[in-house]
Amino acid sequence: MIRYSNKRPRPQIVVIGGGTGLPVILKAFRRQNADITAVVTVADDGGSSGIIRNYINVVPPGDIRNVLVALSNLPEIYQNIFQYRFKSKDQFFSGHAIGNLIIAALSEMNGDGIFNAVQELAKMMKVDGHVYPVANESLILHAAFNDGTKIAGEAEITAAAKTIDHVWVSSTENKQPAAVPEVIDAIMHADQIVLGPGSLFTSILPNLMISNVGQAVCQTQAEVVYICNIMTQKGETEHFSDADHVAVLHHHLQKKFIDTVLVNTEPVPHDYLDHQKYDEYLYQVKHDFNGLRSQGCRVISDNFLELRNHGVFHNGGQVVDELMRLTSRPLSWIDNEFN
Template sequence: MPFNTPKRILKYFRQDSRAVTPYRVNQWFKWLSPGLSIKRWLLISASGVCFVGLGLAIWIKLTPIFYAIQLVEGFLNKVTTILPSYISGPLVLLLGFLLILWGQSRTVGSITEVFRTDGDEELIDLLLNYRRLNRGPKIVVVGGGTGLSTLLRGLKTYSANITAVVTVADDGGSSGRLRREIGVLPPGDIRSCLAALASEEKLLTELFQYRFKAGDGLVGHSFGNLFLTAMSDITGDLEQAIAASSKVLAVRGQVLPATLSDMRLWAELADGRRIEGESNITHAKGSIIRLGCTPTNPPALPKALQAIEEADFIVIGPGSLYTSIIPNLLVPEIAAAIAKRCQKGNPPIPCIYVCNIMTQPGETQGYSVADHIRAIDRACGRHLFSAVLVQKQSPSETSLIRYAQENSHPVFLDREEVAQLKRRIILANVMDEDEQGLVRHNPQRLAGVLFRWYSRASKMRG
């Protein structure tokens, strides 16, 4: 071994300590950040210690404390004769501060080990993030399907006060089978939203989304759908089942069905056909001229109405126009509550519609942005939102070719028509494309654009 190896090791540890020390000091100072509600309780605790000592002294008539003070005084006199007070004083202060820092860091470290989820994040960072999210605006998102869960994944990084109002008109796939065989409300869209808002470990979320690939009667079912169905039976209704599942997944915010009624869609097509059932409407491959539901006026979930009443910001979409978004608005109380907050509020709160990037065969083939807006206005009989978010750039040639084969094209922005509908246009690049040319909204970019628009709209209102 070379003679300079110990020097190298010492140099390494010095460099490492210099790198770690600023980080630790920065972490300690974070505890002084405003809004944590930590400093006040530490001060109250210290005051409590002083009062306990004072009370003890009064109770025992100061006699033992008097002799203890004399003993300490004698000890300090001897110390100061050996070391002058201007040396011994700072040394004792330094020792006290070091003991406090050591004790506090070990205490915080022990607590962090309990609450740490990924093995990296410090407790102070968890607390700061928790406070930031809980101070976020109250957001209500209305929709369903893949589009809504995509948006929720982005929004949960900005606020924990999110309410997703989800359609219960689905009658296809695993949800449809459970609805027909057991008679429960379809849990599919609710399951996806719960998984999107979950802050629990990734494995638990993947379990909730897992679909069985084998087993008599299990193939195609997702674990989350079966879990929600079982919880509905145990708790008595879907609302309680969602609340219990939210605790399991540590959901940020809440997911609420628009109604607890057994809601079923029907559509009248341009060729005169009347199609029953959500899954059959898309497969009919016709032009929808009217959409309705049975029962005609399903009652809204009271908690959904309360969330809308208390909202700071309402987002409609993205998602399938006729089978994910409009079904929520066919619940008259939901549409009326949104209109009251966004159009008649004093002042009205920001409300925006996130338009789809591509048209959907069987629902919106040939639709422009204005056509999407007209369909929503026609379904609920009023204007609900003041702005529409539209993808700015067109997808790549690969994506266009892929979607054209399915008779799907980018939603055309007809500016003049949208202006006549008295809607403001928000253009932004919020699109993702995968290697196969599949187009989706990017959760983080979409949420970022919505929050920037909300901030500007709030400042203009204020």
């Protein structure tokens, strides 16, 4: 089966997610000849973003801030100012990033939601590409657990440390949310859709559970690539294999929509990870390539690992190099050349 082949010299790539994994990939994409659109979750309710969301009633700005910086062409000193967090002794501003406050202020000044504010800020920051909050309003993430209980709120869901059955999103008025039209248009006209890396239930799925986003991802002619996490996460993916991650995504959209999975096969050195600093990470994700292929996925396995500061990350450059190679190939179910 061949569904897609790129003929454009500058491929249009849409990266969907949130959290700390998304900026790693986006920063590496800046060195490539590609038209990049970042679609960012608006369901975060923890930390500085959560406080601003609750007190000022704006879309949580933290993930958006990190993406803007990752794609910005401003001198590093300006990027550092945007990312600066006030220290604990500052009391009222303690823990808040300057960029979060700027995004909140622009959103309030515009009075028509976060989307236009982010577009204005992207111009100011000389962003290379497009940054789209997935919706023009804050969303609430809900989870149903295997024990039958339900919880609302991203931070509360993770803190519950229970096995998640499924998640969904609602608006703050408990209505069915919709993505902004620009997001749907980007997905439908893309050459490649990239999911992750990032928390499965709290960074990737909050975007896909917006009905018109999920429908667009299932209907697009673009190749859909999932970058599987390297480590399992406490309260989300304990004991998961790579095939388990994909099965959850397919279950939520009720369709086998993922075409290709990028999997890191380089072992994480024993005792390298600082579990106090990165307390959400547990163990390395187990591999189940047969399980991935049985779900219709092409598997690309390689050393995508980067170790720094006693943390475990994807090597953005290596991941993006592989993603760019994929844009020049027709989509095929024959994957043995990659293993």
